[in-house]
Amino acid sequence: MQNLKISAAFSIRRLPSYLHIIRNLRREGEKYILGAAIARELHLESIQVRKDLGITGIKGKPGKGYPAEVLVDAIEGFLGWNIPRDAIIAGVGNLGSxxxxxxxxxxxxxxxVAGFDIDPEKIGAAIHGVPVLNTTTIAINVPLLHVKIAILTVPDIYAQDVSDTLVDAGINAIWNFTNxxxxxxxxxxxxxxxxxxxxxxxxxxMRSKRSLMVY
Amino acid sequence: MQNLKISAAFSIRRLPSYLHIIRNLRREGEKYILGAAIARELHLESIQVRKDLGITGIKGKPGKGYPAEVLVDAIEGFLGWNIPRDAIIAGVGNLGSxxxxxxxxxxxxxxxVAGFDIDPEKIGAAIHGVPVLNTTTIAINVPLLHVKIAILTVPDIYAQDVSDTLVDAGINAIWNFTNxxxxxxxxxxxxxxxxxxxxxxxxxxMRSKRSLMVY
Known part of the structure; x- marks a missing residue:
């Protein structure tokens, strides 16, 4: 049972990479996706990919593959990514913008839903329709907005301080773009x-292209 | 022989992830890195990590691990990343900047070494010391600069056109930030x-934290 759990957790961990590849192939016009194509891209065994995708409940057709649209929906649904989530962004510099x-x-x-910055020229403005608030108001505004996710794009030297403030304000997931x-x-x-x-x-x-190694 | 080649190629493919983890651990002050720590982070078998790292020629000490500094140098050297490479960036918007x-x-x-943009306000300026040139001069300036790598950060609708121009100008590696x-x-x-x-x-x-699944 423990092993089964661990194995399923590993499968889940690989699903975003699968989703990424499937979305790209679908964007290129593919309606059906072969498990072998995913396996090739990620250098995994085909049987591993089939096993991983099995947890979504979607079955591929032999020789044709998985229906791309259905598979994307299933993976997104399985992982809960079809649930909209609000986030704030701390640091509205070039990267934040x-x-x-x-x-x-x-x-x-x-x-x-909101950006936070210390630059007086940015505070009060809106970027792509998203309001920029004063970093000093994180403690008040994050709980008001009921947001749990923060994207951190402040300069490295402020990263730990702002992270502490965010966590104190109720943030429990930080996507950290700082070093x-x-x-x-x-x-x-x-x-x-x-x-x-x-x-x-x-x-x-580049290296593999030059040396013509078999990938 | 073919199998050996493929196996080595797979090892190389995993080295950037190893390097990423080793650098992070070193930044946290670790002087020695256990193969098992890397394996845990990437959900690989320890023996796989040891085998992969074996191609760098560096050996770990039992119970102590690999010397972090030496291992980073060895991986970078093995992959040729200690060779400085010039690149240009096409599209000096927020992300490009x-x-x-x-x-x-x-x-x-x-x-x-240079950025390219179509915005007259940016052309001729320097961003972090990097000059911004007119996109229409890619055909002339890329060969002059002897650059083979381009970072593509133009709006999606221009991506293919600019990519074609870059390739015609001698670019053979594109790091594509567009969709x-x-x-x-x-x-x-x-x-x-x-x-x-x-x-x-x-x-x-977030999902695994909530469900307390074993990762």
């Missing part, structure tokens, strides 16, 4: 974003 | 960046 304007988030049910390793209480989850990883992957692809 | 100012890139040897699936010749590598994936991972962590 770019994320506020990132339209894909709406597709994923992520709804940014600071945040210290948070155990009930808070942190997802660290690191752009370097994407560059690393680009280098790997 | 944020990436130009992202200091971690320098650590990875990524050096952004457009680029069509490129076979000699060009593309790394798609999708912020949604980070949000997906955050949701998974």
């Amino acid at each position: 770019a994320l506020i304007g990132y339209e894909e988030f709406q597709l994923n049910g992520l709804n940014i 600071t390793q945040l210290r948070v209480p155990s009930h808070v989850v942190v997802q660290n974003e690191d752009f370097s990883l994407g560059y690393d992957m680009l280098c790997i692809k | 944020a990436l130009i100012g992202y200091e971690e890139f320098q650590l990875n040897g990524l050096n952004i 457009t699936q680029l069509r490129v010749p076979s000699h060009v590598v593309v790394q798609n960046e999708d912020f949604s994936l980070g949000y997906d991972m955050l949701c998974i962590k």
